[in-house]
Amino acid sequence: MNHGDPTMTPFAALHHRPGRPLLLPNAWDHASAVALAEAGHAAIGTTSLGVAAAAGLPDGAAATRAETVRLARRLGPGGFLLSVDAESGFSDDPDEVAALAVELAKAGAVGINLEDGRADGTLAPVAVHAAKVAAVKAAVPELFVNARTDTYWCAQGAPEPEAETENETETETLRRLEAYRRAGADGVFVPGLADPAAIARVVGAVAVPLNILWTPAGPDLAELASLGVARVSLGSLLYRSALAAAVATAAAVAAGEPVGPVPGYAEVQALNER
Template sequence: MTTTRFSALHDDSGGPLLLPNAWDHASAAALAGQGFTAIGTTSLGVAAAAGLPDGAAATREETLRLARGLGGGAFLLSVDAEGGFSDDPEEVAELARELAGAGVAGINLEDGRPDGTLTPAPVHTAKIAAVKAAVPDLFVNARTDTYWLPKTSADPEVEPERDPDPVTETRRRLDAYARAGADGVFVPGLSDPAAISALVAHLRPSGLPLNILYSPKGPTVPELAALGVRRVSLGSYLFREALGAAVTAALDVRAGGKGAAAWNVAAPTYDEVQRLRLGGTADVRLGGSADGAEI
């Protein structure tokens, strides 16, 4: 694995890399203003903001547009590229070249498909290998959805039927992705501490960092650190929280309440958000007025 600034953040000596995921310029800049040195994108947030479906290879241009606006800035950027928006390894490699040209440090490639099946492992490994051959310094985080998708069979012409045991299938796929050149591996949906610890032990000989998706119902970041996890992603969590808070505040105001002010949540001021729009990474202290006087 090529050592870069981004890959160095996965060094377990400093604890796990907590990667918050943004969906536009303002959310990324606000997070950077709070000291996050690396930020990911959320494919759900990018897709939903554009009125498009997630996981359906429908947001290639939106993803590239956001990457060009955020890449090469004050923070390191990792892009959630679904399955690379194609099953053609060369097309995925071309996407990687474009992302690297925009200053992106990492890419997340998933093996889940819109129909609820997993991409055959040889197809996904070919994508990983093509990306590493095209852009060796781009950190490839290879994601498997073995804990999320139904236990259906893969294409029998490409590989045998999947093992119904997610533990075995996960290890089989991650080992293949490692051999293809992945720099890290990601298993969303895995939250059982014992299973996480066992997978960390399985990956230890390869040196690959394990990425876990944070869940409010799962282990905390310190608990994940103790289990040996070296990267924790927030995924679409922040986007969904922001969307829920906005709708809840609007409903509260409509009902005669005080909106977010009633919950002692201080929104950024108009000027703070304006500074983000102007291209800075201003320190959004969440200490602004919530009474609407500055809009």
């Protein structure tokens, strides 16, 4: 699919702007999504950690299917492009994952994020994840499938990886990305990949847009753009920042320190009307 393709959806087109990656902030409820949209973001993602934590459930453990669909139904009519973080699809059965994709699309989602990482820290077999991607594209062809591999996050769990191990991780990453592309993925996502040279190599090797997770220790948005990255996600960063701000605000009040600025009551109430 290229930028001149008349069948490209508006959301897909945001991934085909050389030098202008899509900055995708991730919301966890209605208010956070609307506030981000009103700040000028045309597309909003959801964060599985934020959705799970807000419900008191674990992330990445296939425990939040109902909460994820419920949030998509709230946000779908919001007037912005919605991409849903669906963990691993909450199932290893491709038909069940496809049924979820149909629900999300009916709710108004234009994109879905599917990861191959598992709760125990292992990776799903390539064929299993590729089958999910293929099933979703067969059921909802217009839904943008962002196929995520957690190869780098799993590699970071090993003690002091050597250069050979890092090379093996990159090789395995590219093998998985190619399999997911062949299965129909519209884009691919490699969280944990932060080395500029490695990012450039992956961009050059994959034939679909590359999504990178922004991290404070990694390249900034301008450098990621120069490397050819098509999409930069914020993941759970905003949710974690909100938690930190809440605790810090309470501490400031206790210490008699100034607080603010923060949105007013009426301003937050107004978000629910839009």
